Amino acid sequence: MIDLHTHSNRSDGTLSPAELTARAAAAGVDVLALTDHDSTAGLEEAARAGKPLGVRLVPGVEISASWRSQAIHVLGLWIDPESALLRRALEAQADRRRLRLDKICAHLAAIGLPGAQIKAASQSAEGLPTRSHVAQALVKLGHAKSIEDAFRRYLGRGRAAAIAADWPALGEVVGWIRGAGGCAALAHPMRYALSSGARRGLLEDFKESGGSAIEVVTGGNAAHHIDACAALALRYGLCATVGSDFHDPERAWNPLGRLAKLPDCVIPAWKNHGV
Numbered sequence: 583m584i585d586l587h588t589h590s591n592r593s594d595g596t597l598s599p600a601e602l603t604a605r606a607a608a609a610g611v612d613v614l615a616l617t618d619h620d621s622t623a624g625l626e627e628a629a630r631a632g633k634p635l636g637v638r639l640v641p642g643v644e645i646s647a648s649w650r651s652q653a654i655h656v657l658g659l660w661i662d663p664e665s666a667l668l669r670r671a672l673e674a675q676a677d678r679r680r681l682r683l684d685k686i687c688a689h690l691a692a693i694g695l696p697g698a699q700i701k702a703a704s705q706s707a708e709g710l711p712t713r714s715h716v717a718q719a720l721v722k723l724g725h726a727k728s729i730e731d732a733f734r735r736y737l738g739r740g741r742a743a744a745i746a747a748d749w750p751a752l753g754e755v756v757g758w759i760r761g762a763g764g765c766a767a768l769a770h771p772m773r774y775a776l777s778s779g780a781r782r783g784l785l786e787d788f789k790e791s792g793g794s795a796i797e798v799v800t801g802g803n804a805a806h807h808i809d810a811c812a813a814l815a816l817r818y819g820l821c822a823t824v825g826s827d828f829h830d831p832e833r834a835w836n837p838l839g840r841l842a843k844l845p846d847c848v849i850p851a852w853k854n855h856g857v
């Protein structure tokens with residue numbers, strides 16, 4: 583079984599890279615990509631843990647980009663994590679994340695919440711801060727009932743602390759991934775708040791800038807989304823990937839590796855990679 587989109591605690595997942603790999607093995611996944619947000623810090627540990635379990639680790643990352651002022655996620659798969667270009671780029675992404683955390687907490691403080699306390703509770707011991715960490719801190723400190731509630735009240739679209747990070751342009755991010763020898767795959771294409779016309783524009787620009795694949799099957803995706811993504815893959819000449827976007831065993835609706843089959847009409851991205 584193949585799962586090419588997962589998170590560890592090096593970004594906003596709850597399991598360590600080794601725990602994630604063991605859980606993937608137990609779920610029958612034998613080709614696993616670890617794709618932490620803007621970080622490759624967990625890849626070595628995951629690869630090492632995977633070897634004796636028969637899990638082949640695909641070195642990956644999920645990079646935040648912007649397109650027409652929308653945050654877009656691009657998966658870099660089969661990347662060389664040692665690429666100097668990519669390493670420099672991910673350091674800059676980490677700086678952007680830290681800066682955004684400061685801004686988010688300042689906005690929360692401005693509406694009367696304890697900004698400094700929330701910032702301290704949002705720092706991740708193992709990896710980069712994400713909005714998920716802020717949401718967890720808001721829950722822990724009693725300002726939200728759940729992660730979803732924290733996004734709904736404070737962090738999501740149009741809310742007081744919805745801070746657009748200054749992510750680099752989509753084409754630039756695709757360039758980093760290609761520069762590191764990787765395959766750039768557009769993550770969860772149906773999750774962006776875009777009209778279908780705008781979505782086609784996104785795919786067109788993605789292909790134009792060197793994107794190679796699109797995530798056709800993603801965790802919790804409805805069947806009609808799979809069909810829509812397969813149609814986009816065919817229309818723009820892109821390969822297809824599958825990934826759960828697993829973060830946390832507690833989110834039982836989004837398990838590792840339990841993914842729908844790719845439609846026969848699309849070309850799997852792993853065909854070029856000996857899988």
Ligand code: AMP
Nearest residue numbers: 594619646711712713714729730733738
């Ligand atoms: P960031 O990359 O820092 O903007 O954080 C984005 C992450 O927050 C995503 O990868 C999801 O894991 C999580 N997230 C975003 N929106 C929601 C939501 N409405 N409910 C729960 N988690 C969310």
Ligand code: MN
Nearest residue numbers: 589594714829
């Ligand atoms: Mn996430």
Ligand code: MN
Nearest residue numbers: 644655769770
């Ligand atoms: Mn994502």
Ligand code: MN
Nearest residue numbers: 587589644827
């Ligand atoms: Mn993800």
